[in-house]
Amino acid sequence: MYRTVLRFFEYCGEVSFHNSCSFNTAQRFGSSFNNFKNIVHVPSQSSLARERFFDVVVVGGGIVGMSTALRLKKRFPNFNVAVCEKELYLAAHQSGNNGGVIHAGICYKPGSLRSKLCIEGMQRLYKYCEAYNIPHKRNGKLIVATNPQEEIWLNNLYDNAIKNNVLDIKMLNSNEIKQIEPHCKGLKALYSPNTGIVNYGAVTRHLGQMFRDLGGNILLGFNVIRSRFVVTCGGLRADELAEMTGESRAPQIIPIRGEYFFLTDAKKHLVNGSIYQVPNPVLPFHGIHLTSQLDGKVWVGPRSMLASQKEGYNWSDYNIKDLWDMFTYPGLQLFVYKYFGACFHEFMKSANINVTLNKLQRYFPSLKLRDLVP
Ligand SMILES: Cc1cc2nc3c(=O)[nH]c(=O)nc-3n(C[C@H](O)[C@H](O)[C@H](O)COP(=O)(O)OP(=O)(O)OC[C@H]3O[C@@H](n4cnc5c(N)ncnc54)[C@H](O)[C@@H]3O)c2cc1C
Incomplete structure (x- = not known):
């Protein structure tokens, strides 16, 4: 990444x-x-x-x-x-262009530096924001399973979170989900009360x-x-x-652009904190999530798209050198070969809004196309 x-x-x-x-x-x-x-x-x-x-x-x-x-x-x-x-x-x-989520370290490999830094970083970030009155919210995150396969992945994720010493993590049944997110449907969910949001x-x-x-x-x-x-x-x-600076360039950075929708004002009340799909452990993408931001907007996404330019924020942004560097990089070729199905799915999510909507309807069956704004 x-x-x-x-x-x-x-x-x-x-x-x-x-x-x-x-x-x-x-x-x-x-x-x-x-x-x-x-x-x-x-x-x-x-x-x-x-x-x-x-x-x-x-x-x-x-x-x-x-x-x-x-x-x-x-x-x-x-x-x-x-x-x-x-x-x-x-x-x-x-x-200045990210999802604004303060992560609690649930998904990272136990014992890894990433997991340790994430948990320590979260605690220090909250302290910093509190000390200097920087607006933030500890509004919690649910990772929601909607089918038996996801329940298995969720149980593994729970074990992972426990090994990582993620603070206050809990497994919830479908009734308990409603106490946190009254509009969200799911069989089971992992609840992290310490996940939050901030404007980075x-x-x-x-x-x-x-x-x-x-x-x-x-x-x-x-x-x-x-x-x-x-x-x-x-x-x-x-x-x-x-x-x-005279060092190796490897591993090379491949830019991935995160594309988000918003819920319309009429539907913002559906989400209080963050709601995440259970990630498929063998895929490199995190799946869809909904996050209620500090300004009350609910972001839906991301669709992860290969960007045609480093630091390019639109479809139309491209840079020939960046493209050349990307496509001649064996690491990217191997990645696409290995995860062709997942890459194609991300592309379809970007090209066809109905793919995103179908996923969202697993949590909010009443959502319609008109409830999503680009
Ligand atoms: C779509 C997306 C969503 C994300 N969501 C989250 C999230 O919800 N929560 C979370 O914790 N993390 C999230 N991240 C990750 C997080 O945003 C990054 O890990 C973090 O911002 C990296 O900070 P940085 O300072 O390393 O990089 P940057 O913020 O990119 O800063 C690097 C700076 O270096 C400058 N620079 C580069 N080259 C030169 C040069 N030659 N001379 C001078 N200046 C130079 C650039 O202009 C840039 O300003 C997300 C990332 C993306 C892309």
Whole structure:
């Protein structure tokens, strides 16, 4: 899926940036600067000769980059730390365009780093949001089985969640489902009361503000071209950044776009928290889910579509280089070969709204096509 590369390079050297836009740095140079060699070299657009020097540069103004930078600044207050982001605002990509769900760690492989980080991250995120009054809701999640096969998968998922020490997880029968989600139909459900929602874009911007308040620099509109001492948190560009820093590009990032519908205002009351289909354990897609967001809208989706461009948000967005990189990548060819049926199904969900509707009607039999808005 998405890979974030964190790499520290030798603590000396030079980082060069190509300023793709205006030079709108929060200019500040730390007092510790003289203790170190010139780690970063930033030529501005207006004058390439103009230079800015930093001790550490974090590449990428998404949630991973901003939290890394804030942590660095807190740990090493005298370091002159900068974040460089190629877009003109923070959280321009995944961090500002995701489902907003605070996951509780149910599905991850027991004992894996992912499962540990998810549970710890959830607790820390709630604490952070509470401490700084960032709007969020702990509105719970039901994973609902609607047939005997899904019941078997659900039981396995429950065992998985227990091994992962997921907090307060419970198995519910069909009557208990109604107490949580009165309109939802199902045979059995796994209930995670601690799953929640938040606007991750808002969290990223808040981290950015905290970082600035501590004297950190945020360079917007900057595109890294070469570096020797840097932390890369480039989201969908993590593989390219790895290559630029002399590392292997593998595994390559394949962009998948999540497409969502909304329930109409008249049907929003059907969902209180999040309702998920039981994932088929042998498939790489999570299946359909409905999530009530902070603004009251209910998102339905996602349909996972191969994007024709990294950071492309519409069917019409494409980039020849990204397409070439994707289709010549043996990892993608193997993935499509292995999961051809599932990939075709995702494509059908995207091409034909009735495929999505049929799935939804398993939970809400009265739903009609007119209740879904693109
Ligand atoms: C459709 C979808 C739904 C999701 N739903 C959820 C969810 O509900 N809950 C959840 O927890 N997670 C969800 N995720 C995952 C989550 O959004 C990501 O894991 C997270 O946002 C990754 O953050 P990031 O900072 O690594 O990447 P990003 O937010 O993509 O940030 C990377 C930044 O690096 C910048 N960058 C890249 N290259 C350069 C360069 N050369 N120079 C300067 N800047 C550069 C980019 O412009 C970008 O701003 C979802 C993801 C997707 C795609």
